[in-house]
Amino acid sequence: MTYIVNDKCIVCKHTDCVEVCPVDCFYEGENMLVIHPDECIDCGVCEPECPVDAIKADTEPGIEQWLDVNREYSEKWPNITIKKDAMPEAEKYAEEEGKFEKYFSQEPGEGD
Numbered sequence: 001m002t003y004i005v006n007d008k009c010i011v012c013k014h015t016d017c018v019e020v021c022p023v024d025c026f027y028e029g030e031n032m033l034v035i036h037p038d039e040c041i042d043c044g045v046c047e048p049e050c051p052v053d054a055i056k057a058d059t060e061p062g063i064e065q066w067l068d069v070n071r072e073y074s075e076k077w078p079n080i081t082i083k084k085d086a087m088p089e090a091e092k093y094a095e096e097e098g099k100f101e102k103y104f105s106q107e108p109g110e111g112d
């Protein structure tokens with residue numbers, strides 16, 4: 001088992017999760033985070049830290065797409081281990097549906 005980040009993170013990018021991760025397996029894109037599934041040790045400490053419920057176990061139904069996204073972009077984006085401010089309009093977008101199709105960016109974030 002591993003944990004993944006889904007589209008609820010897009011245009012929010014809260015980073016409370018990276019601060020508690022004992023193995024630093026989060027990677028930063030321009031407008032979301034992902035978890036490297038091969039680095040995640042399945043401890044689950046990140047899941048309750050996410051204020052928008054964007055972190056899920058890979059055993060939940062419908063997660064396959066997100067496992068692929070997390071795997072692909074964790075290989076391309078820089079590692080992030082330090083908490084940063086959420087995106088400026090995170091609250092506005094927190095409950096929006098279909099964010100992957102509307103807002104996903106392949107561009108990397110800044111990392112640490």
